[in-house]
Amino acid sequence: MAPVKRKAPRGEVAAQAVSVNDLPWLVRHDAGRCVLCGACTAACTFGAIEAKLPPAGASAAEREARKEAGEDGRPVIVQKAEAAHACTGCGMCEKVCPAGAIRPVRNPDNRWAVLSRTHGEPARRGGRGGRSVVEAPPRERTLDAVVIGRISQMTDPALDSERHTFELRSPLGRLLRPGELPLRVEDGRLVLAGETPPVRWIYPVIFSDMSIGALSTRAWEALALAVAWLNEECHLPVRMSSGEGGVPTRLLESERLRYFILQIASGHFGWNRIIESLPRMKADPAAVLIKVGQGAKPGDGGLLPAAKVAPHIQAIRGVPGATLHSPPNHQGLYSIEEAVQKMHLSMNAAFGFRVPVAVKCAASATSVAVYNNLLRDPYHICGGFFLDGMLGGTGAAYSVSLEHTGHPVVSVVRDCYRAAAGPGLQGRIPLWAGGGIGMNGDAAADAFKLVCLGADGVVLGRLLLQLLGCVGNEHGRCNACNTGYCPVGICTQDPRLVRRLDVDRGAQAIVDYMRAFDAELRKLLAPVGNSALPVGRADALVATRRDVADRLGIAYAC
Amino acid sequence: MCRIGSIKCREAVPPSLALRLMLPQQEGHDNSGFALVMQDLEGAFSHYKETPLLSLATTPEGLRLVADHMAALGFVQLAQWVPEVDNRAGLNMAAMPRYVFSNYDWPEVYRYRGQKDREELLLDTRLALRRLLEEHDAGYVYSFWPDVLTLKEIGDPADIAAYFRLWDDDGRLVARNIVAQCRQNTNYGIVRYAAHPFFLQGHTLCANGENTLFTRNREFQQSLHRGYTGFESDSQCLLYTLHYVHRELGWPLTYYKHVLTPLPAAEAASREDGEVLGLIRESLAQLEINGPNAIIGLLPDGKMLACCDAKKLRPLVIGGDGDMVAMASEVCALNAILPARDKEKDIYPGERELVVVDNGLELQRWLQ
Numbered sequence: 001m002a003p004v005k006r007k008a009p010r011g012e013v014a015a016q017a018v019s020v021n022d023l024p025w026l027v028r029h030d031a032g033r034c035v036l037c038g039a040c041t042a043a044c045t046f047g048a049i050e051a052k053l054p055p056a057g058a059s060a061a062e063r064e065a066r067k068e069a070g071e072d073g074r075p076v077i078v079q080k081a082e083a084a085h086a087c088t089g090c091g092m093c094e095k096v097c098p099a100g101a102i103r104p105v106r107n108p109d110n111r112w113a114v115l116s117r118t119h120g121e122p123a124r125r126g127g128r129g130g131r132s133v134v135e136a137p138p139r140e141r142t143l144d145a146v147v148i149g150r151i152s153q154m155t156d157p158a159l160d161s162e163r164h165t166f167e168l169r170s171p172l173g174r175l176l177r178p179g180e181l182p183l184r185v186e187d188g189r190l191v192l193a194g195e196t197p198p199v200r201w202i203y204p205v206i207f208s209d210m211s212i213g214a215l216s217t218r219a220w221e222a223l224a225l226a227v228a229w230l231n232e233e234c235h236l237p238v239r240m241s242s243g244e245g246g247v248p249t250r251l252l253e254s255e256r257l258r259y260f261i262l263q264i265a266s267g268h269f270g271w272n273r274i275i276e277s278l279p280r281m282k283a284d285p286a287a288v289l290i291k292v293g294q295g296a297k298p299g300d301g302g303l304l305p306a307a308k309v310a311p312h313i314q315a316i317r318g319v320p321g322a323t324l325h326s327p328p329n330h331q332g333l334y335s336i337e338e339a340v341q342k343m344h345l346s347m348n349a350a351f352g353f354r355v356p357v358a359v360k361c362a363a364s365a366t367s368v369a370v371y372n373n374l375l376r377d378p379y380h381i382c383g384g385f386f387l388d389g390m391l392g393g394t395g396a397a398y399s400v401s402l403e404h405t406g407h408p409v410v411s412v413v414r415d416c417y418r419a420a421a422g423p424g425l426q427g428r429i430p431l432w433a434g435g436g437i438g439m440n441g442d443a444a445a446d447a448f449k450l451v452c453l454g455a456d457g458v459v460l461g462r463l464l465l466q467l468l469g470c471v472g473n474e475h476g477r478c479n480a481c482n483t484g485y486c487p488v489g490i491c492t493q494d495p496r497l498v499r500r501l502d503v504d505r506g507a508q509a510i511v512d513y514m515r516a517f518d519a520e521l522r523k524l525l526a527p528v529g530n531s532a533l534p535v536g537r538a539d540a541l542v543a544t545r546r547d548v549a550d551r552l553g554i555a556y557a558c
Numbered sequence: 559m560c561r562i563g564s565i566k567c568r569e570a571v572p573p574s575l576a577l578r579l580m581l582p583q584q585e586g587h588d589n590s591g592f593a594l595v596m597q598d599l600e601g602a603f604s605h606y607k608e609t610p611l612l613s614l615a616t617t618p619e620g621l622r623l624v625a626d627h628m629a630a631l632g633f634v635q636l637a638q639w640v641p642e643v644d645n646r647a648g649l650n651m652a653a654m655p656r657y658v659f660s661n662y663d664w665p666e667v668y669r670y671r672g673q674k675d676r677e678e679l680l681l682d683t684r685l686a687l688r689r690l691l692e693e694h695d696a697g698y699v700y701s702f703w704p705d706v707l708t709l710k711e712i713g714d715p716a717d718i719a720a721y722f723r724l725w726d727d728d729g730r731l732v733a734r735n736i737v738a739q740c741r742q743n744t745n746y747g748i749v750r751y752a753a754h755p756f757f758l759q760g761h762t763l764c765a766n767g768e769n770t771l772f773t774r775n776r777e778f779q780q781s782l783h784r785g786y787t788g789f790e791s792d793s794q795c796l797l798y799t800l801h802y803v804h805r806e807l808g809w810p811l812t813y814y815k816h817v818l819t820p821l822p823a824a825e826a827a828s829r830e831d832g833e834v835l836g837l838i839r840e841s842l843a844q845l846e847i848n849g850p851n852a853i854i855g856l857l858p859d860g861k862m863l864a865c866c867d868a869k870k871l872r873p874l875v876i877g878g879d880g881d882m883v884a885m886a887s888e889v890c891a892l893n894a895i896l897p898a899r900d901k902e903k904d905i906y907p908g909e910r911e912l913v914v915v916d917n918g919l920e921l922q923r924w925l926q
Contacts, residue, residue, distance in 0.1 A: 156768035156850045157871055167822055175840045178807055183834065188810045190834050199840055201823055424781035427844055529770045530848045531869070539773040 025087035033101035040093035045485035048087040126481025149542030152529035161526035170457040173199030173356035208461030211245030214395030222506035246270020252277035265291035267326030295392030295435035298362030301326030307484030310493035358384025391436025393462030396482030417454025434459030444520035560741040570600035570732035593710035596733035606661035616697025632665030651713025752790035760858025763797035770849030778844035819868035870909035
């Protein structure tokens with residue numbers, strides 16, 4: 001229903017009117033320091049501020065005072081009192097102001113929760129979940145209550161993280177049980193006598209599935225550049241998932257496709273180009289990832305608002321310029337077994353059974369059942385189980401999904417590992433965990449703890465955007481990835497905004513972080529005396545909270 | 559420190575020789591015991607080499623329970639040796655009331671069964687006896703296998719030797735292969751089953767060190783084979799891996815080392831057999847060890863083996879004089895029993911080496 005507009009007579013209170021104090025952020029402007037350059041209003045992508053002449057004073061005395069101060073006729077920056085132009089706290093105004101005259105401040109008295117659902121439309125946003133638009137204390141994460149408590153002290157030697165040789169590789173692909181290996185003894189040696197599923201040994205980090213479309217092409221390019229550099233110059237075989245939305249043809253037909261995981265999600269966006277490129281591919285992709293769901297909006301398909309479906313996105317996805325909402329399910333799939341037979345098999349066949357095919361699901365109370373079933377797939381064609389926890393980020397989701405649906409990833413990873421370990425099936429289908437990894441900046445610690453709990457590797461997403469310059473956080477700052485107005489040019493297709501992102505510096509920041517990550521991971525392996533990833537070595541961990549210890553089956557320490 | 563040792567000899571030797579091998583290695587506090595597995599027996603057991611020998615430490619009630627159980631299964635006792643113990647006061651050890659070593663004839667139905675069936679029967683019987691004794695808190699069963707005897711006790715090794723009169727060398731307890739361990743007790747909750755060497759279907763193993771991937775090994779092994787049980791010690795995993803690779807998978811012995819400590823991936827990939835090595839590693843990653851370990855093993859056919867972890871963080875030395883080969887954590891042990899050997903020929907196995915001694919005392923050094 002269209003809102004009824006009625007202008008209140010001067011001096012009368014209109015209950016429905018919006019004032020700036022109803023909005024989540026207040027813009028503080030110091031007129032005394034302002035140099036009137038206008039940079040802040042130009043930088044604000046949300047149109048939250050404007051330059052205005054102040055209203056004439058009510059009294060003759062005030063008019064006189066302003067004249068004496070030389071401020072008569074001088075404009076000031078004011079915040080618009082409109083929900084559609086609410087300040088997101090991104091702070092670009094502060095960033096560009098040469099005089100330090102302006103900054104956003106959090107507004108604890110805001111009424112945003114009710115204002116953001118207008119016109120019968122559910123509220124949408126990007127970023128991570130966390131009830132975060134109103135000021136909230138940071139959520140305590142399970143991994144923060146877990147520490148690496150089994151240190152090699154005289155029982156066995158700790159290693160030297162800087163001099164010892166470490167082998168940090170994780171599998172992606174279906175691993176056979178020893179009895180299933182096609183090996184034959186010949187002259188005292190084992191020889192191969194059959195085919196085995198493809199397995200890639202890669203760095204225990206995968207860059208998450210963020211599509212071209214959700215990200216600007218330049219941001220996607222920065223990630224891809226970082227991946228190539230990490231592989232070719234840093235000897236860190238990190239892989240990157242394309243996300244749902246296709247891959248540039250030039251990359252599809254390049255040798256470097258081997259660094260990329262092609263994602264197929266329920267909208268199948270981008271797959272026309274992929275299929276057309278198949279005959280011209282010079283290298284196999286690292287893997288194919290069937291996306292069934294994602295942690296930030298489980299049970300919901302991908303969402304690309306019309307504002308971001310620019311002409312080049314239409315071309316790469318093969319779609320018209322409209323909001324693209326992928327279905328919640330892959331059409332025609334109705335069970336795990338059937339998904340394995342249809343989807344996994346056809347994806348395996350498409351690449352001649354040379355490329356591992358993995359599946360990504362939102363972490364769920366049903367994850368163990370799914371994993372159990374996949375582990376028993378007689379065709380050995382599921383090459384990875386990606387679990388995406390509820391703290392995963394997104395380019396766009398309904399707020400209600402972000403805040404109220406999903407499952408933390410830590411206990412699900414542990415449960416899946418233990419379910420597999422019961423019948424000795426651990427390690428057969430690699431477990432990759434994502435969703436909130438590195439939220440506090442310590443991705444290496446998060447990764448190591450998850451590995452000890454049973455994950456083979458981790459998936460990073462939001463953290464990479466933050467390294468590119470994203471200012472969004474879990475406490476309600478920015479998170480406007482869905483609007484097309486990303487103030488740092490990462491999650492927008494507006495060419496003027498995209499120019500704000502320096503691709504090379506962005507890629508450099510990611511490479512530098514990953515090099516630090518690698519050093520930090522060694523720093524965690526060394527004190528427990530392991531030179532390879534101790535997948536499932538939960539005895540290396542202790543929990544500082546009893547409930548966490550009990551749930552994860554690790555020792556409690558206080 | 560924890561220390562291991564073994565002797566392989568042309569002529570059968572008494573346990574006193576193993577004690578002379580082990581005691582010089584003792585350093586500092588030590589009270590966790592002495593244990594040995596003897597294989598290829600002579601003396602009191604020389605007439606019963608083909609029949610399974612049960613090694614028990616038990617209570618009178620346990621003895622009754624075992625006798626009833628064995629009778630029910632159709633095993634017929636052929637011989638029994640009960641050591642004459644020295645019960646003098648002041649010995650630092652926790653003795654069980656009865657130590658019994660009995661040879662049994664096969665049950666009637668197994669007389670004409672194949673070797674494989676018999677081996678499964680022996681394992682099932684030992685596991686059943688173990689459960690039975692545990693239920694009644696009535697003692698321990700260590701091995702049940704032809705021509706293999708196990709003796710374990712907790713306490714001061716010298717006192718244990720005195721208690722069993724192992725210094726007497728009366729000729730009744732002698733064997734061509736002896737694997738022994740003494741260890742510093744870092745865990746006062748120790749149980750007898752945690753004492754090395756461990757035994758499973760003809761495979762014996764003892765190890766020095768800490769298996770830092772114990773949890774991972776155990777979680778994989780406990781569903782792999784019914785005999786992979788107990789896990790009172792992290793080193794049992796090393797025996798189970800040996801048993802799995804050598805007996806269950808039937809792979810050549812050299813692959814034991816490949817499974818325990820795989821080559822770095824890049825190095826393996828560049829080899830001719832890189833694909834096979836890669837597959838083995840992928841498939842058996844859960845059996846890798848990544849901690850400091852030195853390992854001595856003994857196989858059903860009498861071959862003795864030694865290897866170390868990939869970082870070579872625990873010592874191991876092998877020496878011999880033509881009639882005897884001995885392995886030990888420290889060279890002082892070899893000096894004690896083989897003073898005249900050519901020390902230049904001592905072998906300190908490298909981090910990629912597997913040493914195998916056959917029954918002709920010929921050494922094979924195999925590099926990964």
